[in-house]
Amino acid sequence: MLTTQQIIDKTNKYGAHNYHPKDVVIVKAEGAEVYDPEGRKYYDMLSAYSAHNFGHRHPEIVAAAKDQLDKVTLTSRAFHNAILGDFYEALCHTTGKNMVLPMNTGAEAVETALKTARRWGAEVKGVENGKQEIIVCENNFHGRTITIISFSNDPLAKDNYGPYTPGFKMIPYGDAAALEAAITENTVAFLAEPIQGEAGIIVPPAGYLQKVREICTKHNILFMADEVQTGFARTGDMFAVQHESVEPDVFILGKALGGGVMPLSAVAANDDILGVYTPGSHGSTFGGNPLACACGIKALEILERDNYPQQAREKGEYFMAGLRKIKNPEILEVRGRGLLIGMEFTGPAFDYVKACIHEGVLCKETHDHTIRFAPPIPVTYDQMDDALERINKAIGR
Ligand SMILES: *Cc1c(COP(=O)(O)O)cnc(C)c1O
Numbered sequence: 001m002l003t004t005q006q007i008i009d010k011t012n013k014y015g016a017h018n019y020h021p022k023d024v025v026i027v028k029a030e031g032a033e034v035y036d037p038e039g040r041k042y043y044d045m046l047s048a049y050s051a052h053n054f055g056h057r058h059p060e061i062v063a064a065a066k067d068q069l070d071k072v073t074l075t076s077r078a079f080h081n082a083i084l085g086d087f088y089e090a091l092c093h094t095t096g097k098n099m100v101l102p103m104n105t106g107a108e109a110v111e112t113a114l115k116t117a118r119r120w121g122a123e124v125k126g127v128e129n130g131k132q133e134i135i136v137c138e139n140n141f142h143g144r145t146i147t148i149i150s151f152s153n154d155p156l157a158k159d160n161y162g163p164y165t166p167g168f169k170m171i172p173y174g175d176a177a178a179l180e181a182a183i184t185e186n187t188v189a190f191l192a193e194p195i196q197g198e199a200g201i202i203v204p205p206a207g208y209l210q211k212v213r214e215i216c217t218k219h220n221i222l223f224m225a226d227e228v229q230t231g232f233a234r235t236g237d238m239f240a241v242q243h244e245s246v247e248p249d250v251f252i253l254g255k256a257l258g259g260g261v262m263p264l265s266a267v268a269a270n271d272d273i274l275g276v277y278t279p280g281s282h283g284s285t286f287g288g289n290p291l292a293c294a295c296g297i298k299a300l301e302i303l304e305r306d307n308y309p310q311q312a313r314e315k316g317e318y319f320m321a322g323l324r325k326i327k328n329p330e331i332l333e334v335r336g337r338g339l340l341i342g343m344e345f346t347g348p349a350f351d352y353v354k355a356c357i358h359e360g361v362l363c364k365e366t367h368d369h370t371i372r373f374a375p376p377i378p379v380t381y382d383q384m385d386d387a388l389e390r391i392n393k394a395i396g397r
Contacts, residue, residue, distance in 0.1 A: 042362045137193075140226075179215050209241055227241070228252055250267060257299065309338075
C-alpha cells in the first residue's frame, strides 16, 4: 500500500483543491475508530460532519446494503422499486409527517425545500409567481449550489460565483423579532438550522424556536428546519427542534439518513405542502434508489430501537463535562447539545486541532476559532475516556 504521504501527493496532484484536508489518510474504519496506512489508530470525533451518527460500517447497515446489492441497486424513478414505499413509511413515522420527497445530498434536499416553498407560495398562499421571498439567517450553512451560496454571507463560499439567485432576505440568527420584522405579504418561508453547525455550533437562545414557530404560523409562512446536520439523534433528540417541542412545517434531512454508507437525503412535510408537486415538476435520477433506501430503512430502525437520542444525550453530557475539565486559558467556551459539541478558543484553533490529531483524535476547526467534537453515537465510555485523555494532552495547558 502507498504511504500516507504518497497518497496525499497523488490526491493533491490530480484533484481540484476545493478542500484542504488534514494530513490523515483513512484506509479502514469501524465504529468510532479509523486507521491510516501505517496502522495508526484514531478516534473519529468529526463523524463526517454527522453523516456517521451510526459509526463507521455499522454491521446491520452494511448487511442491509449487501443484501440489497444482490437484488437491485438502481431503477430510476421511471419505474417503481420494492422498498421506496417502506422507506417513505419509516421516515414518515420518524418525522411525524405524511409525505416524503427523496434526494441524494443535503444541498439537493435544501433546494427541494426552496422549490417547495416557492411553489406552495404561488399555488396555496397566493403570492404572485416571481415575487416569493424566503428569509434566511446570517452565518447559515445549507450547502454549495449556486442558489444556496447566493444567500450565504461567507465570502469563502460565495465569492466570484455571481450572478446570484434573488428572492432571499437575511436576518440575524437567534433573533425572533428580526424575523417578524422581515416578513412581507410575499414571504413564503423561513429557512434555518435549529443549531448552526458550520457557523461554530451556535445554539440559539432558549425559546427562539418556539417564537419562530408562532411567528410562522401567525403569518402563514413555512418554517423549514434544516436538520441535515442536527437530525437523527445527534443533539440528544431525534430532531433538534424537539428540544423546544417545536414542529417545523418542513424537515430537511440528509447526512446520517444514509447510515454513513450511501448518500440519501429527503424533504419530509405534510401533503398540504408536498402535495404541490406534479409529475415532471421535480426529480432526481438517483433519488430514492433502492440501495440508499435499504440503508436508510435500517438506519431509521436502529435509531429508535437502540434509543439513539437518549444515548446521544447521556454520552453528550459526559463528554462535554470531560471537555470542560480541560484547563487552558485560551478556551472561551464549551457548548453544544447531545454529541454536537463546540470548543471555542480566543484565537485560531488550528494548532490545537493539529495537536489532537497527533494524539490520535480526529477533529476539525470550523470558522477558525471553534473545534467541533461530534463522535459517532455508539462511541463507548471507554473510548470517550481515552479520547478525553488524549485531547487533554493536546490542549491542556
Ligand atoms: C452538510 C449540510 C448541508 C449540505 O449537505 P451536503 O450533503 O454536503 O450537500 C446542508 N445543511 C446543513 C445544515 C449541513 O450541515
